[in-house]
Amino acid sequence: MTDLQISGDDIQVHSPTDGALLGSVPRTGFNEINTMVERAAAAASSYRRTPAHERAEHLRAAATAVERCRADLIDDLVRGLGKPRKFSAVEANRGSDMLLRCAAELSSLGGETLPLDAVVGGECRTGLTWREPLGVVAAVTPFNAPINLTLQKVGPALAMGNAVIVKPSPEAALVVERLVVAINEALPDGLLQVVHGHADTVLNLVRHELVDAVSLTGGVAAGEAVLREAGIKPVLLELGSNAPNIVLADADIEDAAHRIVTAAFGASGQQCISAQRILVEHTAKDKFVEAFVAAASALVVGDPNDAATDIGPMIHARSRDRVTALIDDAVDRGAKLALDGRADSLYLGPTVLMDPPKGTRLLQEEAFGPVATVQGVDGLDDALRWANSVDVGLQASCFTTDINKAFAAARGLRAGSVWINESTRFRLDTYPFGGVGRSGLGREGVRYAMESFSQMKFVGFRH
Known part of the structure; x- marks a missing residue:
């Protein structure tokens, strides 16, 4: 009664409470994925030069936009996923807070100065480190906490200057669509996009040569498949448990x-x-x-x-x-x-x-x-x-x-x-x-995810 149904190129989302059709989203084809990744790469190339204080302001504005549609997001969780209202409200509150925490972390996350003269031959030399964005991040998320599990990837990735393409679980397609539309009110074009589909969509996305990193929350089998297909790029996996x-x-x-x-x-x-x-x-x-x-x-x-x-x-x-x-x-x-x-x-x-x-x-x-x-x-x-x-x-x-x-x-x-x-x-x-x-690779949490969605650069000076 409530299983996901495919009708042509549309993914239909039904309520688990009574089986009612809540809406549908179009499946994203291979050519569309390619176009969206190219758009994201162009946006990331520009956004990487955006000052941290401007990125923080974008995140704060995104948090405000998410808060404005909080009631609708709660209804989406209750109606679309059968999540009790008390837990849905907690999740919606945590979503905007995540974006604000990412903005705040930008004021303190930095690099260090290295005393290269501590090594023989390093005299008159000083080293610096700082963090730079990776580029395009593919974020694959499950149904059970779609607001939190999406923003735990999107927020830190945007904070560090990346573009993000989200691939939500089909069951959570509608709530993630609403979330992405709200956040995009605060962002430059192309930085945040969403694709819809099933396993083939995920694999087409993560193997794309212009996708620079992958973050997936899901089952062990899904994580193994992504790890095989992604190629040489950072892959963060938050998988199963017991x-x-x-x-x-x-x-x-x-x-x-x-x-x-x-x-x-x-x-x-x-x-x-x-x-x-x-x-x-x-x-x-x-x-x-x-x-x-x-x-x-x-x-x-x-x-x-x-x-x-x-x-x-x-x-x-x-x-x-x-x-x-x-x-x-x-x-x-x-x-x-x-x-x-x-x-x-x-x-x-x-x-x-x-x-x-x-x-x-x-x-x-x-x-x-x-x-x-x-x-x-x-x-x-x-x-x-x-x-x-x-x-x-x-x-x-x-x-x-x-x-x-x-x-x-x-x-x-x-x-x-x-x-x-x-x-x-x-x-x-x-x-x-x-x-x-087999529970995964890497760490989430605001600061730790921000580090994961960036790469450290070393710069040395001879003086």
Whole structure:
């Protein structure tokens, strides 16, 4: 009912709440991509010489334009993606803030002076470094947080003087179109464009010889395909996860349970850092499960437009069926259901599975849905073994009041980011965010993305 439909050259976008047709966008053909990349390259060539204070002013004006259409963007998220209104409002607010942070960072991001006479033969020589734009950046984004995940690439790239071509998920085509139109009110022509399509569109874009860098947020398979096709250019990848949340017996169990419930099930668990695996020390397991299941049972599943709703629909039937298959696999292997949210509709409720055995798919694959596993562990070392047993490591967490165990967890968890006494779902745009292993390459976060979307130049002086 809600799967993406292709009609001629148009991509039709349907609401996951009721299947209604919300609109359509034209698929971008190969010749159009070529024309758009050439236009972006010309714009980037000019914009690279624009002073930082003017680029900052463009970003501030873009933030104002995004704020003006904030209500419409929220409606797009609710209606078009089934994202509960409370989470949609948070995302829309964070979008304009991202642009303002990029503008502010331009006043402090610089280079350094190198004392070349520290090396024999370097006498009477001084070195300087500064950062220069890359050129044209291809930004490939998913459906689940289209405002944030687009602006986390667009803002830093524009700040450093690049042009950007965004390729959004087809499901998020309409909201990203609105976002790009708003931002373009504040930008010179050609700096920000959007293309629409599927995997072939992505590959045609990223392999183009005038595309100088690629940033993708998506699945591991998509990241591998882009990495193969992009050629010799910077590629930033923020890919899959199966986030572990460790709860030790000395932790505040009630607090941990409530924080992890929101992290596991809010917005249908359709976030790469949703709390999927929960590893609880045996002596605290019963208390944790009681509090966790009670909090999960209290979550409201229903109309995403209702302010009280915590969990709306899955994005489409394919996602619903994939999550259901993962739950069925765990049950078939012997996991016990503490809470069963399976449904024939797209409105899956929270599902909690107890002690799935090794080999269970949920312990290895990203669910991207409202499902979490709870496993008993013998202590921190045992928890770390389970936590690090997957080949992805985006974000991890540990709840404990013991400072020594907190540092041991921080050092021992194989992940790009580790939170202590906070769930894996928590994220700010001011710290370096990215994964290890098959979770990706590079780091996002305002300053770190700005560095990634620029290149360092060295200049030496003999005097």
